[in-house]
Structures are given as C-alpha cells and as structure tokens.
Amino acid sequence: xxxxxxxxxxxxxxxxxxxxxxxxxxxxxxxxxxxxxxxxxxxxxxxxxxxxxxxxxxxxxxxxxxxxxxxxxxxxxxxxxxxxxxxxxxxxxxxxxxxxxxxxxxxxxxxxxxxxxxxxxxxxxxxxxxxxxxxxxxxxxxxxxxxxxxxxxxxxxxxxxxxxxxxxxxxxxxxxxxxxxxxxxxxxxxxxxxxxxxxxxxxxxxxxxxxxxxxxxxxxxxxxxxxxxxxxxxxxxxxxxxxxxxxxxxxxxxxxxxxxxxxxxxxxxxxxxxxxxxxxxxxxxxxxxxxxxxxxxxxxxxxxxxxxxxxxxxxxxxxxxxxxxxxxxxxxxxxxxxxxxxxxxxxxxxxxxxxxxxxxxxxxxxxxxxxxxxxxxxxxxxxxxxxxxxxxxxxxxxxxxxxxxxxxxxxxxxxxxxxxxxxxxxxxxxxxxxxxxxxxxxxxxxxxxxxxxxxxxxxxxxxxxxxxxxxxxxxxxxxxxxxxxxxxxxxxxxxxxxxxxxxxxxxxxxxxxxxxxxxxxxxxxxxxxxxxxxxx
Ligand SMILES: *Cc1c(COP(=O)(O)O)cnc(C)c1O
Numbered sequence: 159x160x161x162x163x164x165x166x167x168x169x170x171x172x173x174x175x176x177x178x179x180x181x182x183x184x185x186x187x188x189x190x191x192x193x194x195x196x197x198x199x200x201x202x203x204x205x206x207x208x209x210x211x212x213x214x215x216x217x218x219x220x221x222x223x224x225x226x227x228x229x230x231x232x233x234x235x236x237x238x239x240x241x242x243x244x245x246x247x248x249x250x251x252x253x254x255x256x257x258x259x260x261x262x263x264x265x266x267x268x269x270x271x272x273x274x275x276x277x278x279x280x281x282x283x284x285x286x287x288x289x290x291x292x293x294x295x296x297x298x299x300x301x302x303x304x305x306x307x308x309x310x311x312x313x314x315x316x317x318x319x320x321x322x323x324x325x326x327x328x329x330x331x332x333x334x335x336x337x338x339x340x341x342x343x344x345x346x347x348x349x350x351x352x353x354x355x356x357x358x359x360x361x362x363x364x365x366x367x368x369x370x371x372x373x374x375x376x377x378x379x380x381x382x383x384x385x386x387x388x389x390x391x392x393x394x395x396x397x398x399x400x401x402x403x404x405x406x407x408x409x410x411x412x413x414x415x416x417x418x419x420x421x422x423x424x425x426x427x428x429x430x431x432x433x434x435x436x437x438x439x440x441x442x443x444x445x446x447x448x449x450x451x452x453x454x455x456x457x458x459x460x461x462x463x464x465x466x467x468x469x470x471x472x473x474x475x476x477x478x479x480x481x482x483x484x485x486x487x488x489x490x491x492x493x494x495x496x497x498x499x500x501x502x503x504x505x506x507x508x509x510x511x512x513x514x515x516x517x518x519x520x521x522x523x524x525x526x527x528x529x530x531x532x533x534x535x536x537x538x539x540x541x542x543x544x545x546x547x548x549x550x551x552x553x554x555x556x557x558x559x560x561x562x563x564x565x566x567x568x569x570x571x572x573x574x575x576x577x578x579x580x581x582x583x584x585x586x587x588x589x590x591x592x593x594x595x596x597x598x599x600x601x602x603x604x605x606x607x608x609x610x611x612x613x614x615x616x617x618x619x620x621x622x623x624x625x626x627x628x629x630x631x632x633x634x635x636x637x638x639x640x641x642x643x644x645x646x647x648x649x650x651x652x653x654x655x656x657x658x659x660x661x662x663x664x665x666x667x668x669x670x671x672x673x674x675x676x677x678x679x680x681x682x683x684x685x686x687x688x689x690x691x692x693x694x
Contacts, residue, residue, distance in 0.1 A: 221316045223323035230323060232340060233330040239553030242299045249306055249547075252320040259309065267311035267318075267536075296497060296551055303540075303547035304499055310539030312346075313530070321539045324546040328492070331549050332504045335466050336458075336488055338480040343513045344506035345531045346492075346542055350459030351386045352533050353489035353505035357455045358390035358424065360487070360507070360515040364453070365423035367515075375423040380409035380438060381622075382431035384457055396423075407431070407585040409438040411446060418450055429458040429465060429478040429488075433620050433627060435587035437461070441477050444484030453486035453512075459503065460629075461589055462490020467554075467561035468589050475588055486512060492545045495590070497552065497560070501538060502545040560632070564590040567638060568630045574642040580649050581606075584625050593625040594645075601649055602659035604667050609648035609658065615641065621667060 223230060240248075259268040307321065315322040325346050333342035347353045358377065365375050377398045379387050391398040401417050404410045409427050418425075425447055427438035440456060447454035456478060458465070469475040479488060485508065492502040507513040520528040552560070568590045575581050575594060580601035584593040596603040603624050607617035618627040634641075652658050659668065670679055 218316075221319040221322075223319040223326070230326050230330070232334065233327050234334045234554075235331045235549050235557065236553040237555060239556045240550045242294055242551065245299055245547060245551055246302070249303060252324075253306055256310070256318050256320045264317060267313060268309050296548070296556070299551050300497070300499060300544045300548045304544040305540070307539040307543035310543075312537035312539050312542055313535055318539060321542050325542050328542065328545050328549060329504060329506070332462075332490060332492075333480075333506060336462065336479040336490065336506060338506065338508065341509040342480060342506060343510045344504050345513070345516065346537075346545065347503045347505055347532050348501050348534055348538075348541070349493060349503045350384070350457075350489055350491045351389070353459065353491070353503045354384070354386045354455075354457060355390045355393060356505050356516050356532055357487045357489060358387070358394055358396065360512060361424040361453050361455070362394050362396060363515040364512070369423070372421050372423060374421050376419065376421040377424045377426060378414055378417045378422055379426040380414070380428075380431070382407065382409075382433050382436075382438075383426055383428060384432055384459070387426050387457070397421075407434050407436045409443060411439055411442045414443065415446055415450075418446075418452065422450070422452055424455060425452050426455045426457060429456050429461045430588050430591075431457075432460050434584045434593040434625070435460075435589055435591035435627075435629075436585050437465070437476055437478055437588045439476065440485065441482050444482035447484035447486075454482075454484050456485050456488045459489050459491040460494060460591075462488065462504070463492060463494065463496040463557070464561060464564075464589050467557045468565060470558060471562055471565065473565065473588070480506075480508060492548065493541075495560075496545065496548055498545045498548040499541065501541040505532075561590070563632060563635070564630050567632075567635050568592065571628070571630065571634070571638050571642070574638070575645065578642070578646045578649055580653065581645065584620075584623070591627065591629040593620055593627050595623060595625040598653075600653050600656075602652060602664050604664035605652045605658040605662065606645070606648045608662035608664055609651045610644060613644045613648070615644065619663060619667065621671070624667065 257264055310318050310321055312318065312321045312325065328346060329344040332344065336342070345356070347356060362375055365372055375396045377387065377391055377396055379398060379400055380403050381400045382403050383400070388398050390396075399417050401410060401413045414425065425443065427440055427443050429440060430437040440454075443454055446452075458478070465475055465478065479485065487508070488506045490496075490504050490506065492498040492504060493500045496502070505516070507516075516531060518530050572583050572592055575583060575592075580596055580598035581603075582595050582597040584595045587593070594603065596606070603626060604619055607619055607626055610617050618629075619625075620627050658664065670682075673679060
C-alpha cells in the first residue's frame with residue numbers, strides 16, 4: 159500500500175514538473191527531458207513508454223487508414239466470400255486513395271519507368287482485366303490485385319496507407335482464425351522462411367534483454383522441424399538441438415523436456431510438420447513451455463490456413479493454436495493453403511510486447527530515422543494486396559469448401575494407396591497430405607519414386623524413414639486414378655527388379671545413409687547448388 163501511494167506521489171510530482179518544462183520550453187524539450195532524463199528513474203519506464211506511444215499515434219494520424227483516425231477495427235475472414243465485383247470496386251477505391259507515383263509527388267519507394275516497359279506491364283493488367291474482368295475465378299481476382307499494386311512498396315508505412323491497412327487487416331483476420339485474442343498481432347513477410355527467421359530473431363533479442371547471462375542461446379526442436387529453423391539458428395548465431403520424435407512421428411514431450419537446459423531460449427514444433435503431415439502434441443508442449451518459462455513457436459507455415467477449417471469440418475485436430483496458452487508465436491503461410499500468389503506469409507505473436515523484438519531500428523543514418531519490421535527492406539505491395547484479396551474473396555465458406563474438397567481427395571487417395579500391396583501411409587496425418595511408405599522389404603519406396611518419375615510424375619522424397627511426401631491440391635482430383643494405377647505398376651516393377659534400389663535417387667540416398675560424416679553430405683549439397691546454377 160505504501161509503495162502504491164509512493165508511486166502515485168512520485169507520478170504526480172513528475173507530471174507537475176513535466177508540465178513546467180512544457181510551458182517553459184515547449185514540446186520538443188519535454189520529449190527530450192522525458193526520454194533522456196527519466197529513462198533510468200525507477201518506475202518511470204511505463205510513463206515513458208506511454209508518452210512514446212502517444213507520440214507515435216499522433217504521428218501515424220498523418221496518414222489515416224480505413225477512412226478514419228489511427229486505428230482499424232479487428233477483422234475476421236468474412237463468413238461468405240465477397241463477390242469479385244465488390245472486390246473490384248474496393249480495388250478501384252483504394253487505388254484512388256493511394257498516392258499515384260506517376261504524378262511525381264514521391265521521391266523514393268517506387269521505381270518505375272514511364273515508357274514502353276511500364277506500358278507493357280500495364281497492358282498485361284488491362285488485357286487481363288478485359289479478358290477476365292468479369293470472371294469469378296479466384297486466381298484471377300488475386301492476380302488483378304497483385305498487378306494493381308505491382309510497383310507499390312510497403313517499406314515505409316506512411317507512404318501507402320492502403321497497403322498498411324491491407325496488411326493490418328490480413329494480420330487481424332489471421333489472428334482471429336488462429337484464435338488469438340485482441341492482443342494478438344503480427345507482420346506479413348515474404349514467406350515461411352522469413353516468418354521463421356523473424357521469430358528466431360525476436361526470441362533471441364528477447365533473451366538478450368531478459369537473460370543477458372545466456373551467452374550461447376539454444377533452440378529445442380523435434381527432428382521433424384522444417385530445416386528453416388536450423389537455417390535461422392545458423393543465421394542468427396544460435397544452437398539448435400534436435401530431439402528424436404516418437405514412433406508416431408510426433409514430438410516426444412518427455413524427451414523435449416529432458417533437452418531443456420540453462421541456455422534454452424525457445425522451443426519449436428509444427429502444425430503439422432511437413433514431412434508426414436502430423437501435428438505435434440502442442441497442448442502438452444504448451445504446458446511444458448509455461449512450466450519452464452520458455453517461449454514456444456508453432457510452425458504452421460503448412461497448416462495454418464488449412465487446419466482451422468479441417469477442425470471446423472469435424473475432423474479430429476489436436477489443439478495447436480493460440481488457444482494453447484504457452485504458444486507465443488505462429489508462422490502461417492498465405493501462399494500455401496491461403497491460396498495467394500507466392501511471397502506472402504504471416505508471423506503472429508500472442509501480444510505486441512513480443513512483436514516489438516522483431517522491429518529493427520536505426521536512428522543514426524544521415525538518410526533519416528529508419529525502422530523495418532522484417533528481413534526485407536523494400537516489401538512488395540503486390541503480395542500484400544493479393545493476400546488481402548485472396549482471404550476476402552474466399553471467405554470462411556470458400557476456405558471450408560476447399561478444405562472439404564481436399565480432405566475428400568486425400569481420403570480417397572489414402573484409401574487407394576493402402577489397397578496397393580506393399581504401400582502404406584506413415585503415421586496418422588491430420589490434414590491434406592500424407593507420406594507414402596513401404597511395408598514390404600522388397601519394395602524400396604525411393605525406387606518406386608524413381609520409376610514413377612519415368613512415368614512423368616515428380617515425387618518428393620523423405621528420409622529416415624524413406625517415404626514420399628504428398629501434399630494434396632485441387633488438381634489432384636483429376637489425376638488421382640492415374641497416380642494410383644501408376645503407383646501399383648511401379649511397385650510391381652520395383653519388386654521384380656532388385657537392381658533398382660541401387661540405382662537412381664534410391665541408390666544415392668542409400669549411399670548417403672552409409673556415410674557417417676554429415677559434413678561430406680553437406681559439401682555435396684553445396685556443390686550441387688553451386689553447379690546447377692553455373693553456365694556451361
Ligand atoms: C513451406 C514451409 C516452410 C518454409 O516456408 P517457405 O514459404 O518455403 O519459405 C516452413 N515450415 C513448413 C512447415 C513449411 O511447410
């Protein structure tokens with residue numbers, strides 16, 4: 159109680175003296191006094207941050223969005239998709255509000271040539287609109303938005319307020335889809351990789367601030383975690399500890415707990431992991447995260463825009479999103495099952511205090527005050543507009559009906575596969591994908607993949623155990639009979655020719671598996687990338 163009173167007394171004194179400064183020396187001096195003078199006074203952190211916040215809010219009012227003051231209302235993916243006609247009207251209205259770089263009023267951000275080259279791109283847009291302008295095809299409306307904002311740059315959120323609005327709304331819709339509360343926030347990025355890089359940067363910087371004694375920060379992740387988590391650890395100087403998964407290919411919660419040490423600053427898991435389409439036991443991992451006070455990142459790049467609808471359709475999906483209280487952040491790709499063009503993902507945080515660690519700032523540049531929320535500096539406006547249009551055009555109804563269609567195709571493919579002697583589905587996948595394995599030692603699944611490729615299919619190889627990843631997409635409806643027939647035939651071919659498992663990619667993977675020194679294999683991968691992009 160005493161402390162409480164004291165705090166208020168202190169606050170009153172501070173406010174009185176601040177008013178004095180303001181009256182005597184004006185606003186700028188007040189800001190200086192506040193930030194410089196009071197920064198280290200105990201208990202004043204909150205006052206400073208709220209003043210800074212209101213300064214920022216005033217600043218933002220210079221470029222209002224959403225037709226009103228600073229703030230936008232929260233938003234859900236609409237229940238029913240908005241008609242393409244309506245969306246086109248919105249597109250025109252927004253293009254009209256946004257600054258037109260062709261008028262020469264801005265001096266950066268948008269680099270366009272007003273010449274044949276520019277006209278060519280514009281013609282493509284006009285042709286497109288003319289040809290498809292009345293179409294009710296999802297991809298076409300997304301493309302129209304994409305083309306309409308092709309030259310706009312989201313680097314500076316003050317220049318193109320409509321882009322800022324669209325990004326904020328995309329994030330708001332994503333937050334509500336993932337059951338975040340009103341505090342959930344995020345940013346758009348260019349893809350899953352950038353989203354995960356940003357999450358790792360965020361939690362590294364958080365740990366630096368909160369636990370400065372940790373010199374060698376570590377991430378703990380199941381073996382099935384997408385390699386981008388290792389890439390992020392590599393880029394940002396962290397160590398990643400991989401933990402073996404259980405026989406069901408899910409993160410082993412006990413083993414994860416055992417791996418936690420004094421340097422652990424982040425745990426990661428997936429919804430679902432890409433290899434086999436299986437969701438990790440995230441509720442349990444969330445409890446673990448809370449128990450040890452460690453943030454938990456859920457990589458839902460693959461499933462973020464699919465699992466919510468699969469669950470709503472009535473399928474068994476374990477809880478994995480912000481409903482699990484230990485989940486700190488989620489990455490979800492809009493350019494996968496969000497049905498947007500490539501280059502759109504969301505990195506979501508439980509609250510804005512976490513998100514702040516993502517923002518890079520630089521105040522010393524002669525070119526002005528600089529801040530940037532993600533890896534990219536210039537951020538393509540086209541991808542933000544396309545993502546926004548994709549979500550609004552489909553609406554919940556559209557996403558649900560696509561999810562149902564894809565779950566039906568998945569079910570019938572899985573059933574067909576199980577009927578082929580020698581083939582099996584790995585574990586119990588949760589959504590629109592599965593990994594194809596073999597349950598017969600005479601059927602080497604990677605050799606089956608090699609034979610399938612001679613028939614024109616492109617197969618995705620998993621290792622440990624060998625299997626084939628299949629993500630299901632709408633066009634698989636038409637090809638599913640053929641793929642099953644060719645699989646059955648390929649299995650027979652492999653069974654009757656033992657030599658095949660020593661050849662092709664089956665042979666390469668087999669040989670690689672016998673090399674204990676993974677450095678050699680990494681050198682091989684480096685050589686591969688170096689050579690394949692070389693002119694001969
Ligand atoms: C696709 C994917 C990523 C990486 O995303 P990109 O968009 O390829 O950069 C990360 N994790 C999972 C689970 C994915 O499916």
